[in-house]
Amino acid sequence: MPRFSIKQIPIPVYKPTRTSWVHKRPRNDYLMNPAVKYPIYKRLPSFWREQYEEKMPLIHQHEEQGTPRPQHGGLWKVGEKGEPERVENIPLKVYYPPESKKGIWGGEGWVIGAKYTRPNHKLNRRYDKIWKPIVMHRTIYSEILDRDVSMTVTPLTLDMIDEAYGFDAFVLKTPVVQLQEFGSKLKREMLLTLARKDTDLYPNNHEKRDKIYTKYQKYVISEEEASWVGLTLREAMHKQWDIEKAAGKHGPVPLLDLYTKELKEKIRLESGEPATLAETAGVSVFQMQDEKSKASNS
Secondary structure (H helix, E strand, O other), X not given: OOOOOHHHOOOOOOOOOHHHHHOOOOHHHHHOXXXXXXXXXXXXXXXXXXHHHOOOOOOOOOOOOOEEEOOEEEEEEEOOOOOEEEEOOOOOEEEOOHHHHHOEOOXXXXXXXXXXXXXXXXXXXXXXXXXXXXXXXXXXXXXXXXXXXXXXXXXXXXXXXXXXXXXXXXXXXXOHHHHHHHHHHHHHHHHHHHHOXXXXXXXXXXXXXXXXXXXXXXXXXXXXXXXXXXXXXXXXXXHHHHHHHHOOOOOOOOHHHHHHHXXXXXXXXXXXXXXXXXXXXXXXXXXXHHHHHHHHHO
16 A cells, blocks of 8 residues: 555544643543544444554563552552552553564564663662664565565564464464564465465465465454554555545535435425335435325326
């Protein structure tokens, strides 16, 4: 799909006014939440919205568990000396550079934090530090696509591929948010290839096609759903806009059609009759009036 800007298509954008901040909705929702900013977002398929709204799993830190206390807020645990101790799960600041979108890093990114000049001496000077993962170039063969894929990976990605017993199984079972853009495109291409097995999956080798299809049959979905997998927000809105425009929802409607529809509804309400098959088929109002006058004269 070609690159484009939201300004190139007439997608309406909700612009808050001065009185919008009076409501209970936070200010960032009007600026950052796509469900509020773009009205077309609610018309996108539900399965795509679930994938888009899925959060990145906790990879860089372990979330400590605790139990609530009725007289205090938060979570608590038993300390070393038996006293209650509050559990503080402070989320790390993780930055995903543009390089991570060109490969499959398994959800890893740059961890931004601070470090002391000497450990266990918090009275010393503190300086900012960025922890970066180990990145390496690898070329991996894909059974479904029948070609080699060159990309940047991390040691975590290689471990996840080994746990899934293959590169294709790793891509198909991993969430889109963890694969990021490059891995999401591969996942969409794999799912489309499986959905179009008669034409795209080993068209010249039927024996191998049946073997590969049987191996990954549990990941097969419909072609329509596979075409939405891994799309970015802009690409999904552009696709939904094209679908609605092809259906004639955003095209200019002649005034004659609008007035005819209003007149049909008015006649139906005055007569007290439900919508007939002639109205749903698009018969003109003048034909309906002629039929009614002939029936009254007879």
